[in-house]
Amino acid sequence: xxxxxxxxxxxxxxxxxxxxxxxxxxxxPNSYSKVFATHTLPKLNKNVGGQLIKDVFxxxxxxxxxxxxxxxxxxLRMTGQLQEGLDSFVADKHCSFAIHLNTGKTIYFxxxxxxxxxxxxxxxxxxxxxxxxxxxxxxxxxxxxAGILKKSTGMIKPLLLNxxxxxxxxxxxxxxxxxxxxxxxxKKSNSISKTKVKVLTRSIPDILKKAIDFNGxxxxxxxxxNEVPGDFKQFxxxxxxxxxxxxxxxxxxxxxxxxxxxxxxxPYCQRL
DNA sequence: GAAAGTGTTGAAAG
DNA sequence: TCTTTCAACACTTT
Numbered sequence: 001x002x003x004x005x006x007x008x009x010x011x012x013x014x015x016x017x018x019x020x021x022x023x024x025x026x027x028x029p030n031s032y033s034k035v036f037a038t039h040t041l042p043k044l045n046k047n048v049g050g051q052l053i054k055d056v057f058x059x060x061x062x063x064x065x066x067x068x069x070x071x072x073x074x075x076l077r078m079t080g081q082l083q084e085g086l087d088s089f090v091a092d093k094h095c096s097f098a099i100h101l102n103t104g105k106t107i108y109f110x111x112x113x114x115x116x117x118x119x120x121x122x123x124x125x126x127x128x129x130x131x132x133x134x135x136x137x138x139x140x141x142x143x144x145x146a147g148i149l150k151k152s153t154g155m156i157k158p159l160l161l162n163x164x165x166x167x168x169x170x171x172x173x174x175x176x177x178x179x180x181x182x183x184x185x186x187k188k189s190n191s192i193s194k195t196k197v198k199v200l201t202r203s204i205p206d207i208l209k210k211a212i213d214f215n216g217x218x219x220x221x222x223x224x225x226n227e228v229p230g231d232f233k234q235f236x237x238x239x240x241x242x243x244x245x246x247x248x249x250x251x252x253x254x255x256x257x258x259x260x261x262x263x264x265x266x267p268y269c270q271r272l
Numbered sequence: 273g274a275a276a277g278t279g280t281t282g283a284a285a286g
Numbered sequence: 287t288c289t290t291t292c293a294a295c296a297c298t299t300t
Contacts, residue, residue, distance in 0.1 A: 001278070001279030001280065002279070002280090003279065003280090006279085034294085061280080061281095075280085075281085076280090077279095077280050077281070077294095078278070078279065078280055078281095078295085079278090079279090079295090079296085079297095094296090111295095112295085112296055112297070113278090113294085113295045113296050113297080114294080114295050114296080115280065115281080115294065115295065116280095117281090130282095152288090152289095153288090153289090154288080154289060154290090155289095158289080158290085161280090163280095163281080170279060170280070171278095171279050171280085172279060173279095217279080218279095219278085219279060220278065220279075220297095220298085221278095221279095221297095222279075239279090240279095259289095259290075259291090260290085260291070260292085261279090262277080262278080262279090
């Protein structure tokens with residue numbers, strides 16, 4: 001269930017596969033038509049059929065294939081995976097779409113929970129309108145983060161999960177970043193000290209960068225391509241570590257729920 | 273065997 | 287407008 005580093009790992013893996021290839025057509029092996037979020041399949045194929053893939057990149061948690069005319073955008077949601085091969089039984093059941101390239105090669109989108117979606121836009125305006133700043137961009141600064149926190153009276157964790165402020169963070173890396181900055185996830189956003197906001201601002205790109213270096217985190221079933229898992233799990237400090245000791249103070253990590261999301265904290269390091 | 277849990281998102285409800 | 291809740295779905299764990 002991929003966040004920014006996992007999506008980036010997928011992009012890094014598939015960019016050479018897609019780049020400078022022509023899309024022949026898109027198919028819908030398991031007939032789950034809801035996967036097509038912006039166009040019906042025939043209309044989608046009218047737009048992308050015969051189009052050259054000019055660039056492949058990530059925006060938030062979206063994988064973007066830039067063609068000559070527009071942008072084909074893939075969102076993996078919880079369980080989406082791209083694979084270069086798939087047996088027909090699995091394809092019939094779990095493959096919501098497949099991208100057939102002119103070379104005869106096919107890239108399959110396998111998604112057993114069917115939350116993943118495929119979008120097509122003529123410009124990136126729609127995505128840019130709903131996504132906030134990229135954590136690796138120059139706009140992502142102490143001033144920006146302090147600005148959005150100051151305006152919010154709600155809890156910090158749901159704010160960080162909200163893609164319209166910062167694009168790409170999800171449950172794992174929010175827990176990790178809050179632990180690094182010693183901030184309790186239920187702390188009111190506008191009540192966090194300047195010092196901690198500074199640490200948080202640095203911690204977010206730091207942790208994401210490290211996770212990308214290891215192709216992301218696989219907890220249950222993420223793979224960046226062809227069933228290969230990410231290797232960052234071993235470096236997590238709190239996520240999924242309930243009961244084990246805090247790497248900083250040795251006290252036990254606790255699991256709690258914040259905004260209906262499983263949340264891991266060190267109750268000593270992160271206090272309200 | 274039923275119920276709860278899972279890394280996401282956005283629509284609906286408050 | 288903002289924040290909180292819940293449904294979309296399938297599989298595993300309790």
